[in-house]
Amino acid sequence: MHTIGIDLGGTNLRIGVFNEQGEIINEQSQPTEAAKGPQYVINQMAEIINQLKATYKIKAIGIGSPGPLNPHDGIIIEPPNLPGWVNIPIVQLLEEKISLPVKLENDANAAALAEATLGAGKGASSVFFITVSTGIGGGYVLNGELVSGAQGSCGEIGNMIVNPSPDAYHGPGLNKGALEGLASGTAIGRIGKERLNITNGAQGVFHLAEQGNKEAQAILDEAxxxxxIGLANIVHTVNPEIIVIGGGVMKSKHLIVEPLIEKTKGYLYPSLKEDFVLKPALLDQKAGLIGAGLLPK
Amino acid sequence: MHTIGIDLGGTNLRIGVFNEQGEIINEQSQPTEAAKGPQYVINQMAEIINQLKATYKIKAIGIGSPGPLNPHDGIIIEPPNLPGWVNIPIVQLLEEKISLPVKLENDANAAALAEATLGAGKGASSVFFITVSTGIGGGYVLNGELVSGAQGSCGEIGNMIVNPSPDAYHGPGLNKGALEGLASGTAIGRIGKERLNITNGAQGVFHLAEQGNKEAQAILDEAxxxxxIGLANIVHTVNPEIIVIGGGVMKSKHLIVEPLIEKTKGYLYPSLKEDFVLKPALLDQKAGLIGAGLLPK
Known part of the structure; x- marks a missing residue:
């Protein structure tokens, strides 16, 4: 029996067929065309799935989608990355068209499940995954099971407050002083523009830092x-065996991972320093799709 | 079959016999006399347990102890509340004397298990417990199971950084700007002394605030x-169905709970505000003992 995983992105719709080992045996990708509305995109999905059903014995479908969404009710609430998609009961709508069970999770949770099951967290009893990219998200896998959270919002650490100062940056849709507003790729790019007039985003800051520019390095150090602080707060909250960090910013992981480990250890209780483990993600762009394929049991 | 729960406090040693419904059917308390050393206290425990074995059919023992400790190895590491107890393999030492399996957890985790199973969190699929007292601790119960954490430090939210400013208060053994240093009973008392010369601790601040003193109210508002911020960070990290708050400071819960709920909601993603639930603990002083009795399966 196989599963189908769907990575529903704002830009691309990726669909994979998975064998029981979680390996992709068939993969396709096309533009999401989200602007044509949810009904159009769901029809596209259903058509592809019904074609795949002719070739593979499929038992269930998993969808990783941008949040916020409610995984328990199968409803996409109102994701910034899918403009106009408001309260879409995607699970019900798709199930009606394909006559197979569908499971919905937010994309970062799906990626967390993939990294914990087949990626950098494989074998650990508890894994907290964090993705640092345009935004910051995450997911938590305990004893091999994804922890969704009561409203499906486990791992929404981008909105964790790490600086309550009245002067802290207040990003759109976030708390003032939220982690995402201060340490995401977008944040690094924004600060690079403010302080160094860099116009090519976080990449530009990383590039300058690598060349020895002290102001660029300072921006990086702050992030x-x-x-x-965010990782130490996670450790003191759930004490996972391993934290896995992925996302676009990790393209520059040689500039990030070692100092991040040292800095985080400095914020941990002495009894937790020695066993602190942070690893870069292994599955990269594929994590969301693989996780979607792993969602159905 | 019964269990025995032991609440090993810095001051008192409380021992209860529990039936299968988790009800206490026999309870005794005596000074811990921790200064006489772990061997003395463990001998005391063993003597009481061996007496109780003559009356009750006991299957296992649970101990809630101040941390840090390692619940997986059964070792008490070096708790500030048990001075001189360093790396004590209490589980092994006690098991040798009583020939019954022993399970060790930190006291806040034990209290969390009690509140989630029989207290304010009963019936919820996930409960985060927080205790605000001399210190701040907590615990996390998911699907009825206590989440210990890889090093047994799940719920150590007292050390969560909620203010990274260089000027933030730096309490002993804590991060600068840690929650416990800014919002525990000790913290409220300290600030009351600094600003209002109050010498009777948090109680004094609560008392003045109740009488309409604006400066005392401001201290309370800050805490x-x-x-x-701590609760919102917990919600965005694990999104529990309910947060239960207990501890000595909750004697003044009429001054705390409503404003705390409102303030926390203000820091949550819109999709999480409506369903946010915070409840005062129900089991009070008994939570640690009851939780210890629930530790053995």
Whole structure:
């Protein structure tokens, strides 16, 4: 029996067929065309799935989608990355068209499940995954099971407050002083523009830092410090065996991982320092799709 | 079959016999006399247990102890509340004397299990418990199971950084700007002394605030704001169905709970505000003992 995983992105719709080992045996990708509305996109999904059903014995479908969404009710609430998609009961709508059970999770949770099951967290009893990219998200896998959270919002650490100062940056849709506003790729790019007039985003800051530019390095150090506060807060909250960090910013992981580990250890109780483990994600762009394929049991 | 729960406190040693419904059917308390050393206290425990074995059919023992400790190895590491107890393999030492299986957890985790199973969190699929007293601790119960954490430090939210400012208070053994240093009973008392020369601790601040003293109210508002940041960070990290709050400071819960709920909601993603639930603990002083009795399966 196989599963189908769907990575419903704002830009691309990726669909994979998975064998029982979680390996992709068939993969396709096309533009999501989200602007044509949910009904159009759901019809596209259903058509592809019904074609695949002719070739593979499919038992269930998993969808990783941008949040907020409610995984328990199968409803996409109102994701910034899918403009106009408001309260879409995607699970019900798709199930009606394909006559197979469908499971919905937010994309970061799906990626967390993939990294914990087949990626950098494989074998650990508890894994907290964090993705640092345009935004910051995450997911928590305990004893091999994804922890969704009561409203499906486990791992929404981008909105964790790490600086309550009235002067802290207040990003759109976030708390003032939220981690995402201070340490995401977008944040690094924004600060690079403010302080160094860099116009090519976080990449530009990383590039300058690598060349020895001290102001660029300072921007990076600040972001790493906020990430370390976020990771230490996660450790003191759920004490996972391992934290896995992925996302676009990790393209520059040689500039991030070691200082981030050191800085985080500095914020941990002495009894927790020695066993602190942070690893870069292994599955990269594929994590969301693989996780979607793993969602159905 | 019965269990025995032991609440090993810095001051008192409380021992209860529990039936299968988790009800206490026999309870005794005596000074811990921790200064006489672990071997003395463990001998005391063993003597009481061996007496109880003559009357009750006991299958296992649970101990709630101050941390840090390692629940997986059964070792008490070096709790500030048990001075001189360093790396004590209490589980092994006690098992040798009583020939019954022993399970060790930190006291806040035990209290969390009690509140989630029989207290304010009963019936919820996930419960985060927080205790605000001399210190701040907590515990996390998911699907009825206590989440210990890889090093047994799940719920150590007292050390969560909620203010990274260089000027933030730096309490002993804590991170600078840690929640416990800014919002515990000790913290409220400390600030009351600094600003209002109050010498009777948090109680004095609560008393003045109740009488309409604006400066005392401001101290309380600040502590509540930091607690709200802590709670919102917990929600965005694991999204529990309910947060239960207990501890000595909750004697003044009429001054705390409503503003804390409002403040916390202000820090949550819109999709999480409506369903946010915070309840005062129900089991009070008994939570640690009851939780210890629930530790053995």
């Amino acid at each position: 790493i410090n906020y990430l370390a | 509540i704001n930091y607690l709200a």
